Amino acid sequence: MDTAAVIVTVAGLGLAAFVLWYFFFSARQTASAVSSSGGVQEVSINVKGGYSPSVIEVERGKPVTLNFYRDEENSCSEELLMPDFSIRRDLPAFQTTPVELLPQVAGRFEFTCGMGMLRGALVVK
Structure with a gap:
């Protein structure tokens, strides 16, 4: 191998490692749900190249409303x-879509986009 091939190979491996780290191991923004006067836990989630916040903490046994605002046309x-809750929703661009659920079991429940590239989690305590 000549020098150019080594440089290209090392750069490619570095970029692949960065992509793996970014999608699977980087720190995620966490938010706790805020309870309204009616006892419903609510969180607003911005959808633009990912979910922000991407980790939401809620209490078990109390109703939850996740308000997804899709700020893009991607x-x-x-x-x-949200397979653990049998939820599938279309998120229209530039609109807020409420998703209501009642978590009965403590644990970590993943949610994704339809392609599985955008990831988030609902942590029930």
Whole structure:
């Protein structure tokens, strides 16, 4: 191998490692749900190249409303999947879509876009 091939190979491996770290191991923004006067826990989530916040903490046994605001037209973010709660929602661009659920079991429940590239989690305590 000549010098150029070594440089390209090392740069490619470095970029692949960065992508793996970014999507699977980087720190995620965490938010706790705020209870309204009616006892419903609410969180607003911005969808733009990912979920912000991407980790939401809620209390078990209390109703939850997740308000997803999709701030883009990227086709990857047009669908929300929460398989543990049997939820599939279309997220229209530049609109807020409320998702209501009642978590009965403590644990960590993943949610993704339809393609599985955008990831978030609901942590039930």
